[in-house]
Amino acid sequence: MPTDRSQTSRHSGQTTSVKPLFSAIATHGWLIWLLVPLLLVFMFVTDIWTPIGPALPVSYIAGLLLVVALPGTREKILAAATCTILTIFNYFLSPPMPDVPSWIYIVNHGLAVLMIWTVTILGLRHRQVQEVMRENERVANERLAQLNTIYASAPVGLCFVDRDLRYVSINDALAEMNGRSPDYFLGKTVRDAMPELADTVEAHYRRVIDTGYPVIDEEVQGVIPGRLKERRYSLCSYYPVHNESGELLGVNVAVQDITRRKEAEADTLFLLDLGECIRFAANTDELLWAVAVALGEHLKVSRCGFIEVDAEHDRFTVQRDYHPHVPSLVGSYPLSALSPSVISAARSGQTTAIADVDGDERTVEYVKTYRQLGVSAFTVAPMLRDGKLVSALIVAATDRYQWSEREIGLINVVAERTWLAVEKLRLDNALRESDAALRDADRRKDEFLATLAHELRNPLSLIRNVVTLERIPGIPESDPHWGHDIIDRQVNYLTRLTDDLFDVSRITREKLVLQREPLNLAEVIGAAVESSRPLIDQRHHELTVTMSQDSVYVEADRVRLTQVFMNLLNNAAKYTPSPGHIWLNVEQAGDTVVVRVKDTGIGIAPENLPHVFDLFYQVDRSFTRSEGGLGLGLTLVHRLAGMHGGNVEVRSDGVNRGSEFIVHLPVLPYESLQERFEEDSGNGYTTGNRCRRILVADDFPQSAEILARLLRQDGNEVQVAQDGIEAVETAAQFRPDVAVLDLAMPKLNGYEAARMIREQPWGKRMLLIALSGWGHQLDRQRTKEAGFDAHLTKPAKYETLMELLAHLPEDGQLAAARSHEL
Numbered sequence: 001m002p003t004d005r006s007q008t009s010r011h012s013g014q015t016t017s018v019k020p021l022f023s024a025i026a027t028h029g030w031l032i033w034l035l036v037p038l039l040l041v042f043m044f045v046t047d048i049w050t051p052i053g054p055a056l057p058v059s060y061i062a063g064l065l066l067v068v069a070l071p072g073t074r075e076k077i078l079a080a081a082t083c084t085i086l087t088i089f090n091y092f093l094s095p096p097m098p099d100v101p102s103w104i105y106i107v108n109h110g111l112a113v114l115m116i117w118t119v120t121i122l123g124l125r126h127r128q129v130q131e132v133m134r135e136n137e138r139v140a141n142e143r144l145a146q147l148n149t150i151y152a153s154a155p156v157g158l159c160f161v162d163r164d165l166r167y168v169s170i171n172d173a174l175a176e177m178n179g180r181s182p183d184y185f186l187g188k189t190v191r192d193a194m195p196e197l198a199d200t201v202e203a204h205y206r207r208v209i210d211t212g213y214p215v216i217d218e219e220v221q222g223v224i225p226g227r228l229k230e231r232r233y234s235l236c237s238y239y240p241v242h243n244e245s246g247e248l249l250g251v252n253v254a255v256q257d258i259t260r261r262k263e264a265e266a267d268t269l270f271l272l273d274l275g276e277c278i279r280f281a282a283n284t285d286e287l288l289w290a291v292a293v294a295l296g297e298h299l300k301v302s303r304c305g306f307i308e309v310d311a312e313h314d315r316f317t318v319q320r321d322y323h324p325h326v327p328s329l330v331g332s333y334p335l336s337a338l339s340p341s342v343i344s345a346a347r348s349g350q351t352t353a354i355a356d357v358d359g360d361e362r363t364v365e366y367v368k369t370y371r372q373l374g375v376s377a378f379t380v381a382p383m384l385r386d387g388k389l390v391s392a393l394i395v396a397a398t399d400r401y402q403w404s405e406r407e408i409g410l411i412n413v414v415a416e417r418t419w420l421a422v423e424k425l426r427l428d429n430a431l432r433e434s435d436a437a438l439r440d441a442d443r444r445k446d447e448f449l450a451t452l453a454h455e456l457r458n459p460l461s462l463i464r465n466v467v468t469l470e471r472i473p474g475i476p477e478s479d480p481h482w483g484h485d486i487i488d489r490q491v492n493y494l495t496r497l498t499d500d501l502f503d504v505s506r507i508t509r510e511k512l513v514l515q516r517e518p519l520n521l522a523e524v525i526g527a528a529v530e531s532s533r534p535l536i537d538q539r540h541h542e543l544t545v546t547m548s549q550d551s552v553y554v555e556a557d558r559v560r561l562t563q564v565f566m567n568l569l570n571n572a573a574k575y576t577p578s579p580g581h582i583w584l585n586v587e588q589a590g591d592t593v594v595v596r597v598k599d600t601g602i603g604i605a606p607e608n609l610p611h612v613f614d615l616f617y618q619v620d621r622s623f624t625r626s627e628g629g630l631g632l633g634l635t636l637v638h639r640l641a642g643m644h645g646g647n648v649e650v651r652s653d654g655v656n657r658g659s660e661f662i663v664h665l666p667v668l669p670y671e672s673l674q675e676r677f678e679e680d681s682g683n684g685y686t687t688g689n690r691c692r693r694i695l696v697a698d699d700f701p702q703s704a705e706i707l708a709r710l711l712r713q714d715g716n717e718v719q720v721a722q723d724g725i726e727a728v729e730t731a732a733q734f735r736p737d738v739a740v741l742d743l744a745m746p747k748l749n750g751y752e753a754a755r756m757i758r759e760q761p762w763g764k765r766m767l768l769i770a771l772s773g774w775g776h777q778l779d780r781q782r783t784k785e786a787g788f789d790a791h792l793t794k795p796a797k798y799e800t801l802m803e804l805l806a807h808l809p810e811d812g813q814l815a816a817a818r819s820h821e822l
Contacts, residue, residue: 073124080120087112157234157255160241163248165190165205174255177234197222201236208238208251219258233262260406267410270298274414278421287425289320291418295395296322299407303375303396306418309335309389316392326374326398337373338380339366346382347389351412353379353403377401379408381415385423393418444615456497459490495795501632502793513777514557514643518668521552521593525586528565535570540579543569547586552593553668556644564640567633568597568661575659576601592646593667598660604652612650613638641665692805694718695736697727697753698771699745707740710798724748728756735762738805743772743783751786758787769804771796 091109151158157174161167167185175182178194190205191198197220204215215238222232235256241249274294281287288306296304305321314335321329335343341362345352355377357363357370370376378396382389393415466483529545536543554561565584572582576599585596604612615635641648646665652658694716698704701722708718719734721727724745731739739757743750750770757763770783773794780791790804 073127076120076123076127080116083116084113087116157257158253159185159255160250160252161190161205162250163209165202167193168250174253177232177255177257204236204238205251208240209248212240212248214239231259231262232257233259263406266298267406270294270410271413271417274417278417281421281425284422284425285319287421288418291414292320292322292393295393295411295414296324299395299410301395302326302398303329303378303394305329305394307392307394309391311335311389329373337366337369339363342380343389346380346392349382349384351379351381351408353408355402356400358400374398377403379403379411381411383415383419383422391419391422456494459494462490463487491795495797498795514560516555516557518553519556519558519561521554521586521595521665522547524554524556524558524561525565525584525595527558527562528569529584531562531566532569532573535573536582539573539576541573541576542579542581543584544581545584545586548588550588552586552588554593554644554665555668556665560640561644564637564663565595565597567637568663571633571661572597572599572601572659575599588667591667591669593665595663595665596660597663598658600658603655603657604650604659605655606652609650609652613648637661637663692716692738693734693736695721695727695731695734695739695741697721697724697730697739697745697750698742699723700742704742707798714802724750724753727753731757731763731766732760736766738767738769740769740771740801741788743770743774743779751782754783754786754788769801 087109091106151169151171154171154173157171157177159167159170159174166187166189170182170185172182175185180193185193190202194201200220204218208215215236218236218238220234220236222234235258237254239252239254241252243249274291277290277294278287281290292305303321303323303326305318307316307318309316315332316335316338317332318329323329338346339362342352342354352362354360354363357367357376357378363370375396376399378394381393381395383391383393393411395411463486466486470483525545525547529543533543569582569584576582580600582600583596583598585598587594613634615632638648641663644665646663648661648663651660651662694711696704696708696711696718697720698707699722704720704722708720711718719730719736721730722745724741725747727739727741727745728748741750741753745753748756750772754768754770757766757768767790768788770786770788770791771794772779772783772791783791792800792804
C-alpha cells in the first residue's frame with residue numbers, strides 16, 4: 001500500500017508539470033500558428049539534407065503536440081487539417097530516393113495523416129469526457145454543499161458513527177442538544193463522548209450493526225446540560241449505511257428533541273390530577289396543602305406553599321409548606337421581608353420570578369433575610385380578592401435556578417385554578433351555612449309562632465273566662481275586683497309581649513334610637529331590681545346585690561338600660577328552681593364597669609352557649625313552656641348592650657350548674673359629667689284637673705267608645721268619630737282642645753286628617769295625639785311630619801294619656817307639649 005501511494009504521487013507530479021506547459025501554449029494562440037510555418041521550413045530543410053528524410057517522424061511529433069496542446073475543438077481540427085496539408089506538400093515536394101520504393105512514401109505519409117486524425121479524434125473525445133466529468137463534479141459539489149447545508153441546519157439532530165461507534169460527523173443541532181460543540185464529538189466513541197447515555201444508546205447501535213436493519217423511534221431520556229434537575233427526552237432513529245458492495249460502513253442517527261412535548265404531556269396529566277383534587281376537595285386548608293405538595297413534587301423544587309397576607313398589619317403567614325429536604329418555614333413574617341418590589345408587583349397581580357437573590361436588583365438588599373429563610377431563587381404568583389392581595393403561591397429553590405417560561409406559566413395556572421377553587425369552596429361553605437341558618441331560622445320561626453300562639457292563648461283564655469263569669473247572674477263575688485285585676489295583669493303581660501316584639505324588630509332594622517344621658521348606674525340597677533322584685537319574691541329566691549359605694553356613671557338610655565338588667569334578673573328568676581339564689585355584682589375595672597348576674601338555675605349545656613343570644617332561641621323548651629316567654633329577652637339584652645358600646649357574655653359549667661351573664665359597659669369620664677343636661681323647671685305646666693274638649697276618632701267603635709267613657713268619667717267633654725272625614729268635620733264644629741286620632745281610619749287616614757286640621761286657623765293650637773298599633777321610629781317620624789304632637793302605641797295605658805293631658809298648657813301654647821313619643 002505505501003508503494004502504490006508513492007508511484008501515484010510521482011505520476012501525479014509529472015502530469016502536473018506538463019499541464020502548465022500545455023496551458024501556456026493554449027492560452028497564446030499566436031504561438032501555435034507561428035509553429036506551423038516553422039514546421040514547414042523544418043520539413044523542407046530535413047528533406048534536403050537527409051537521404052531518407054525525418055519529415056514524417058517530425059510531423060508525427062509536431063502534429064501530436066499541436067493537437068494535444070490546442071484547447072478547443074475548432075483549433076484541434078484546424079491544426080490536424082494543417083498538418084495533413086503539410087504532409088501532402090511534403091509528399092509531392094520531397095525528392096524521391098532511388099533506393100526506396102514509391103509505395104513506402106505513400107504508406108508513410110498516409111500513416112502520418114491517419115495518426116494525426118486518430119489523435120485529433122481521441123483528443124476531441126477526451127475533451128468531451130473531461131467536460132462531462134467537470135459538469136458531473138460541479139453538480140456533485142453543489143449537491144454535496146446542499147446536503148452539508150441541510151445537515152448542518154436540520155431541526156433534528158443528525159450524526160454518523162462508524163462500526164467502532166466512533167463519531168465521523170455530527171450536526172450543530174445534535175451537538176447543542178448535548179451542550180457541546182461538534183468538534184468535541186468528532187473522533188470520539190459514544191461512550192467517551194456521552195458516558196451517561198452509553199449503556200442505552202450503544203445497545204441500539206449494536207442492534208443495527210448486528211442485524212443490518214434500522215431501529216425506529218426509540219425514546220432516550222437524559223439530563224439537560226446545566227439543569228441537572230430537569231430531564232431531556234429524545235426520539236432516536238438508527239439507520240444502517242452500506243457502500244456499493246453492500247458492506248456496512250456505519251450507522252446514521254436522527255434525533256428529535258421531544259422534551260417540550262413530554263413536559264406538556266406531564267403538565268397536562270398534572271393539571272388533570274389537580275382538577276380531580278380540586279373537584280373532590282371539601283376543606284380549603286387541605287386543598288392548599290395538597291396542591292402545594294403536588295406542585296412541589298412535579299417541579300422538583302425545595303419549597304412550595306401558600307401564604308396568607310395580612311396587608312393591614314404588614315405580615316404574611318405560612319400555615320403549611322412542602323419542604324422535602326429543608327426545614328419548614330411555618331410561621332408569621334413581616335411582609336416587607338419579601339422586598340418592596342416583589343410586594344408591589346404582587347399587589348398589582350403580577351407574577352415575580354427571581355433566579356438569584358444575590359444578583360437580582362429587586363432582592364439584593366434583602367439577601368440576608370432570604371439566606372435566613374434558605375431561599376436562593378423563588379417565584380411568587382399573587383392571588384387577589386376584590387383587588388386586594390390576600391394570598392400568594394410561592395415556589396422556591398435553595399440554589400440558584402433559572403425559571404423557564406413553562407414553569408412560570410404552570411405556576412400561574414395552578415395559582416389561578418386553586419384560587420378559583422378556594423373561592424368556590426368559600427362560597428359553597430357560605431351557602432351551606434346560609435342554608436343551614438335559613439333552615440334554622442325557619443325552624444325557629446315555626447317554633448316562635450307556636451310559642452306565640454301559646455303565649456297569646458293563655459291570657460286571652462283567662463280574660464274570656466273572667467268575662468264569662470261576670471255575665472252569669474247570681475254568682476257571689478268574694479272580691480269584686482278580682483276579675484279586673486286578672487284582666488289588668490293579662491293585658492299588661494300582652495303589652496310587654498308586644499313591646500318586646502317591636503323592640504326586637506326596631507333593633508334588627510336599626511330603627512331604635514337611644515335617648516342617651518349621663519346616668520348613675522346605681523339608679524338603673526335599683527330600678528331594675530325594683531321591677532323584678534315581685535317575680536323574685538314570688539319564686540322565693542334570695543337576691544344578693546353587691547355594689548361599690550362610689551358612684552359609677554354611664555351614658556345610656558335610662559329605659560333601655562333598665563330593661564337590660566331587668567331582663568337578666570327576670571331570666572334568672574324564671575330559670576332557677578325554687579328556692580334559689582341570685583347574685584348581682586357591680587364592679588368597675590378601669591374605664592369599664594362590669595355587671596354580673598349569677599344564679600343557681602338549670603344552667604346551659606356547652607353546645608348551647610354560642611346560641612343563647614340568638615333570636616327566638618330557647619334552650620330547654622319543656623321548662624320554657626311552663627315559664628312562658630318567646631325567647632326575646634336575651635336577644636334584647638345582647639343587642640341593647642351593643643348599642644350602648646358594650647357587650648354581654650354568658651358562662652355556665654353545664655346543666656343544673658347555674659349560669660352567669662356578664663355585661664361590660666363603658667364608664668362615662670368625670671369630665672363629661674359636668675356637661676349633664678339641666679332640666680327646665682319653668683315650663684308653666686299644671687297638673688291640676690280641668691274640663692277639656694276632646695275628640696276621639698277610631699274606626700273600631702268599641703275602642704273609641706271605651707276611651708270616650710273613661711275620659712268623660714274624668715270630667716272631660718268628649719265626642720267620637722269613626723273615620724277621617726267625620727273627624728275633620730266634627731273638629732270643625734266641636735273645636736276640641738285635644739284630638740286623639742287613629743292612623744288607619746277609612747275614607748281619610750289619620751295623617752291626612754291631622755294635616756287638614758292643622759291647615760285651619762282653629763287647628764293651629766290644638767293638641768293632636770296619634771294612637772296606632774305601629775310604633776316604629778319611621779311611623780313616629782311620619783306622625784311628627786303630619787303635625788301630631790304625640791304618638792301613643794296601642795295598647796296605650798290610660799294613665800299614660802292622662803299624664804300627657806296633665807302637661808297640657810293652660811295658655812294653649814303647645815310648643816313644649818309636643819314631640820312626646822310614648
